[in-house]
Amino acid sequence: MVTGVSRDAGARCARRLAADPGIDTVIGIDVVPPRAELGRVRFVRADIRNPVIAKVIAGEDVDTVVHTGVVATPGSAGGRSSMKEINVIGTMQLLAACQKAPGVSKLVVKSSTTVYGAGPRDPAMFTEEMAPRAIHQTGLSKDAVEVEGYVRGFARRRPDVCVTTLRMANWIGPQTDSPITRYFAMPVVPTVFGYDARLQFLHEDDGVEAIHHATMIDLPGTFNLAGDGVLSLSQAIRRLGRPVLRFPSFTAASTAAVVRRARLADFSPDQITFLTYGRAVDTTRMRSEFGFEPKYTTASAFDDFRASLGPGAVTTASRLVAAGLNAGLGALRG
Amino acid sequence: MPVWGHSVADADVIPIGSGGRPGRGSGRRTTPSAAARALAGPGAAKARGARTAKTRAAAVESPAESRGVAAPGVQAAPEPGVQATAEAAVQGGQDFAGFERFIRETFGADGEAKIAEFLAFLRRRLTGDYEVDEFGYDPELTDQVLLSVLRPLAEKWFRVEVRGVENIPDTGGALIVANHSGTMPLDGLITQLIIADHTNRPLRTLAADLVFQTPFVGELARKGGATLASNDDAERLLSRGNLVGVWPEGFKGIGKPFSERYKLQRFGRGGFVSAAMRTGVPIVPCSIVGAEEIYPLVGNMASLARLLGVPYIPITPFFPLLGPLGLIPLPSKWLIEFGEPIRTDDFAEGAADDPMLVFNVTDQVRETIQQTLYALLMQRRSVFF
Numbered sequence: 001m002v003t004g005v006s007r008d009a010g011a012r013c014a015r016r017l018a019a020d021p022g023i024d025t026v027i028g029i030d031v032v033p034p035r036a037e038l039g040r041v042r043f044v045r046a047d048i049r050n051p052v053i054a055k056v057i058a059g060e061d062v063d064t065v066v067h068t069g070v071v072a073t074p075g076s077a078g079g080r081s082s083m084k085e086i087n088v089i090g091t092m093q094l095l096a097a098c099q100k101a102p103g104v105s106k107l108v109v110k111s112s113t114t115v116y117g118a119g120p121r122d123p124a125m126f127t128e129e130m131a132p133r134a135i136h137q138t139g140l141s142k143d144a145v146e147v148e149g150y151v152r153g154f155a156r157r158r159p160d161v162c163v164t165t166l167r168m169a170n171w172i173g174p175q176t177d178s179p180i181t182r183y184f185a186m187p188v189v190p191t192v193f194g195y196d197a198r199l200q201f202l203h204e205d206d207g208v209e210a211i212h213h214a215t216m217i218d219l220p221g222t223f224n225l226a227g228d229g230v231l232s233l234s235q236a237i238r239r240l241g242r243p244v245l246r247f248p249s250f251t252a253a254s255t256a257a258v259v260r261r262a263r264l265a266d267f268s269p270d271q272i273t274f275l276t277y278g279r280a281v282d283t284t285r286m287r288s289e290f291g292f293e294p295k296y297t298t299a300s301a302f303d304d305f306r307a308s309l310g311p312g313a314v315t316t317a318s319r320l321v322a323a324g325l326n327a328g329l330g331a332l333r334g
Numbered sequence: 335m336p337v338w339g340h341s342v343a344d345a346d347v348i349p350i351g352s353g354g355r356p357g358r359g360s361g362r363r364t365t366p367s368a369a370a371r372a373l374a375g376p377g378a379a380k381a382r383g384a385r386t387a388k389t390r391a392a393a394v395e396s397p398a399e400s401r402g403v404a405a406p407g408v409q410a411a412p413e414p415g416v417q418a419t420a421e422a423a424v425q426g427g428q429d430f431a432g433f434e435r436f437i438r439e440t441f442g443a444d445g446e447a448k449i450a451e452f453l454a455f456l457r458r459r460l461t462g463d464y465e466v467d468e469f470g471y472d473p474e475l476t477d478q479v480l481l482s483v484l485r486p487l488a489e490k491w492f493r494v495e496v497r498g499v500e501n502i503p504d505t506g507g508a509l510i511v512a513n514h515s516g517t518m519p520l521d522g523l524i525t526q527l528i529i530a531d532h533t534n535r536p537l538r539t540l541a542a543d544l545v546f547q548t549p550f551v552g553e554l555a556r557k558g559g560a561t562l563a564s565n566d567d568a569e570r571l572l573s574r575g576n577l578v579g580v581w582p583e584g585f586k587g588i589g590k591p592f593s594e595r596y597k598l599q600r601f602g603r604g605g606f607v608s609a610a611m612r613t614g615v616p617i618v619p620c621s622i623v624g625a626e627e628i629y630p631l632v633g634n635m636a637s638l639a640r641l642l643g644v645p646y647i648p649i650t651p652f653f654p655l656l657g658p659l660g661l662i663p664l665p666s667k668w669l670i671e672f673g674e675p676i677r678t679d680d681f682a683e684g685a686a687d688d689p690m691l692v693f694n695v696t697d698q699v700r701e702t703i704q705q706t707l708y709a710l711l712m713q714r715r716s717v718f719f
Contacts, residue, residue, distance in 0.1 A: 120546035123566040124469040130566070194549020196556070198470045230468050232557075238462030249549065277546070280468050325432035 001062040003048055003094065004069030005038065006030035008177060009110070012204070013068055013211045014041040022216065027060055029053070030069070048090040054097035057104065064106040065098055066215055067091065070147055072112070072140045072178060080268075087143035088150075095154040098161070106162045108214045109151050110207075113167050113200070113224060114141040114270060118277045125282040128167070128222050134277075139268035148222075155220075164214045169226035169281065172301050173204035174308035182265035183275075185309055189237050190255050193246040197233040197278030200226040203296035203304060213292050223290045224281040227298035233275060240306055241315030249276065469567070470556030473536065480558050484527045491665050492624060494524060498672035499532040501618055507572040508675065509610045510537065510579045511699050512620035513598055513707065514587030517629035517648045520663060521588075521622045525579055526559070528670055538571050539579045540564075540606075544644065568609040579620075580606045582696075585645040589634070595626040596711060598704050604689075604696035607678075611686040611695075616675035619699050621706035624668030627717050629653070666717050669710045673702050 002017065004010035005028030018026040018040035028034065028041045029048065046056050048069055057065070069090055071083050098104045116126045119134030132145070148165060155163040170180045183189065202210075202225055210225050237244050247255050256267035286292055296304065311319075455478060458464050464474050488494045502508060512525060522539055529537040539555075540563035546552040561567045563580065571578045581587060586599040610617050633649030653660030676699060678685075685691050 120552065121543045121562065123564050124561045124570065125566075127566075192549075194553060196470070196553040198466070198468070198556070230466055230470070231462075232466050232470060232472070235462040235464065235466060238460060241461070278470075322431075329432045329435070 001027045001029060001057065001060065001064065002041070002066045002068060003029045003090075004067075004071075005041065005043065006032045006034040007068075007071075008036060008175060009171065009204070009207065010068040011036040011038060011041075012175075012208045013066060013110075015039050016208045016212050017041075017066070017215060020212065020216070025060075027056070027062065029056065048094045049085060051093060051097070053093055054100055057097050057101045061103055062101065063103050064108070064215060065094070065104055066108045066110075066211060067094060068110040068211070069094075070110065070112070070140075070144065083140075084143060087140075088146050091147045091150050095150055099154060099158055104158075104161060106215070106218070107151070107154070107164070108211060109147070109163070109165045110211060111148055111151075111165050111167045111222075112140065112144050113169050113226065113279060113281050114139075114274070115144045115148055115167060116279055116281065117141055117270070118197075118274045118279045120277055122277065122279065125280045126224070127282040128224055128285055134273065139270035141270035162218045162220045164219055165222040166210060166214060167222060167224045167281065168207055168210070169200040169202040169224075169298075171204050171207050172201040172305045174305060176204045176305075179266050179268075179271055181305065183267075184236070184240060184242075184305070186242075186259070186264050187313060188243050188245050189240070190245045190247055190259065191233060191237070192252055192272070192276045193248045195249070195276045197275050198230045198280050199233055199236060199278055199298070200230055200280050201298045201301045201305075202226050202294065203301035206294040206296055206301070209295075210290075210292055213290070217291075219290055221285075221289065223286050223292075224283050225286050225290075225292070225294070226281050226283050227294050227296050227301050228283070229298045230278075230280050231298055231302055233278065236302060238314075239302065240309065240312045241318075242312030243314055252276070466557075469538070469559070469561045469571070471536075471538065471559040471561075472557040473559075476536065476558050477530070480554070481527050481530055484523055485531075488524050488527050488668075491663070492524065492628075492668040494528060494624075494668040494670060496528055496532060496670050496672075498674075501672040501675055502529065502533050502535075502577065503616065503618075503675070504533070504535075505575070507575045507613060507615040508577050508618050509568075509572060509606060509615055510577060510618045510620050510672070511606060511703070512579065512581055512622055513596075513703050514581035514583040515590070515595065515622070516625035516627075516663075517588055517631050517650065518663075519581070519588055520628060521625035522579065522581060523558075524625075524668065525620065525622065525670065529577060529579070533577075535577050537579045538576045540568055540581075542584060544585075563605075565605050565609050565612075568606065569613055572609060572613040572615050582606050589631065589646045589648075591634075592626070592630040592632055596623070596707050598700055598707075601696050601700045604692045607692045607695045607699070608686040611678045611681055611692070614679035616677050616679075617695075617699055618675045619673040619702045619706065621671045621673065621703050621710060622668065623670075623707060623710040623714060624666045624717075627666035628663035630664070664718075667714060667719055669714060671706055671710060673706055676702075 002010060002014040005014045007030075010028070010030070011034050014026055014028045015038060017023055018038075026041045028038055028043045029046050030043075031045070031047045033045065034043060044056055044060075046053055056062075070087050095107075098107060113126070115132065116122070116130070117132040117134040121133040123130065123133075151163060151165055155161070171178060172181060206227065207225070213219075231239075234244070252272045253269065256269075256272055259265050260267060286294075455474070458474070464472065466472050502510070510525070510529070512521065515521060519541075522541075526537040526539060529535065536559055539558075539560045541555050541560040542563060545555050545560065546562060561571065563584075568578060568580070582602040582605075583599040584602060590597070590599060607617070629648060629650045631646075631648050631650060635647040635649060639645065639647045650660060652662075676695070678695070681691070
């Protein structure tokens with residue numbers, strides 16, 4: 001059973017699992033019907049915030065639950081309170097239902113590296129054991145921390161269930177639609193003046209593969225997943241060839257509000273601190289214990305994403321200048 | 335030639351590559367190498383030295399041959415260069431081929447290589463085609479820009495004299511522990527430069543969290559190889575075989591009044607020793623004389639500092655009295671001595687968790703640096719010479 005299949009990431013995970021002949025039936029759960037084609041996945045319209053979910057689990061005799069239903073953007077969920085409802089209450093209800101279902105033997109949770117927060121006191125790289133230094137009071141970061149808290153509680157109460165928590169770096173790729181991809185797709189990219197965040201990305205294909213990997217093999221524990229290497233924010237924007245607008249940090253919140261109102265991208269305060277200070281995670285355990293090798297590095301995942309965007313204004317302008325120079329030189333040469 | 339749309343006689347006087355001198359030029363300046371190099375990126379830049387010589391030799395020969403032939407042959411010589419440049423321009427889309435040609439003609443053949451290298455650098459910077467490690471360290475920017483800016487300051491202004499460089503290991507990790515002084519952490523930057531120049535290894539420094547909170551400073555510090563002074567980061571750097579520099583006195587050291595110069599403050603909580611013990615790397619004590627006098631701290635605007643959330647706002651004889659002029663450091667004479675390494679790999683397992691042992695080693699390092707400081711001060715003739 002896969003939750004959150006009406007959104008792209010969930011749908012892709014469900015399709016990938018359904019494509020595996022080793023899995024009999026894949027049930028997709030969400031409140032709204034999915035826009036994407038689900039293929040072999042059987043869609044069941046149910047709300048994880050509602051105890052009805054327990055009946056679905058019992059009725060369909062579910063043995064593995066893949067929880068991808070944590071929402072990152074308040075906009076898509078219909079506001080921040082609704083987002084929190086889906087993330088926290090939804091997870092609680094889902095876990096409560098799982099606890100009552102003796103058939104469930106495996107739980108895979110798609111979490112995020114936002115649980116580590118972002119701030120100036122952060123170590124260069126977070127390992128799975130490290131606690132966040134900067135605690136966020138709002139946004140996905142806080143939700144993810146709470147979701148993981150409930151998941152740990154569930155793992156304690158049901159020691160027979162194999163619980164895998166995947167802390168994934170920001171997904172990126174041609175098909176991903178997230179605050180980060182929208183941010184980079186803006187014609188002029190705003191950044192915080194005087195800071196250059198370190199970013200890590202996970203390619204969407206790797207993310208889907210990792211979910212599949214965790215579902216097929218019993219690997220209990222918490223794992224950081226990210227592509228190798230880091231990109232600094234300025235470097236990423238230069239690669240995109242887009243102009244940068246640098247705002248002092250105290251205007252960041254109001255800039256984000258303007259951007260949100262213009263429906264260009266959806267920022268929460270924790271994303272602003274992420275784009276200010278950045279965050280990198282240690283992926284030693286991803287290889288040693290989880291046994292997963294991402295196909296894309298951070299840089300190549302970003303390049304794949306860039307290819308889907310088309311050239312930015314700076315690239316276009318410099319091409320025009322170069323063409324102009326060539327024409328000018330050609331004219332000089334006669 | 336049809337490409338030019340002119341008669342052969344006209345084409346004869348086009349001054350491509352002549353650099354203003356009479357005649358057709360030697361042909362060296364129309365080699366395709368410069369344009370190609372500008373586009374080739376870092377890998378090609380290394381092999382450049384060897385290749386340039388060959389290309390030039392070949393290029394010099396070819397016009398000589400063609401000159402012997404009839405008139406059409408005269409024009410054949412510059413053409414490969416022109417074509418290569420034009421092709422490169424079309425391929426790259428945004429290269430600076432035209433600009434580069436202009437530079438080459440203005441500055442002559444010697445400047446050519448340097449300018450090509452610089453343009454390649456500029457191009458990589460502008461398109462984001464460079465590597466940054468997990469700590470945010472940008473080796474290219476550090477070597478080519480940050481350290482080049484510091485070099486005259488160290489060599490001409492502070493006239494740094496370095497001793498005991500042989501005590502820094504050539505390979506593997508080592509922790510360089512130094513005294514901190516001078517109101518502004520210039521000693522850290524200069525030490526980084528000295529080590530880069532003398533050992534050809536980058537020094538990764540550990541900095542306070544205030545550095546990373548501060549706009550620009552934090553950004554540059556990360557790009558210059560600094561990371562947060564914490565055991566996690568220190569051990570991560572050391573276990574990968576990096577040279578790590580640490581100034582355990584921290585703000586107590588750089589912010590101490592001028593009257594207490596060269597008196598070492600408490601060496602933190604000894605975290606640097608436990609990091610070295612866990613990774614088994616040697617500790618190299620480093621004594622820096624001269625940094626105390628660059629901004630003599632005679633007072634502190636404590637209440638304003640508290641308001642701004644910084645450890646201190648200095649009052650020196652020239653700051654804030656002379657405004658920005660007061661920010662120029664005094665040209666004191668610097669001596670930097672690296673002491674004999676203290677091994678940490680022969681301690682028993684779990685030594686890092688023995689606070690008494692850690693304190694003892696911390697004191698040993700501190701004493702070594704303090705004694706060396708006294709010895710260096712005796713040798714120094716005066717503060718400024």
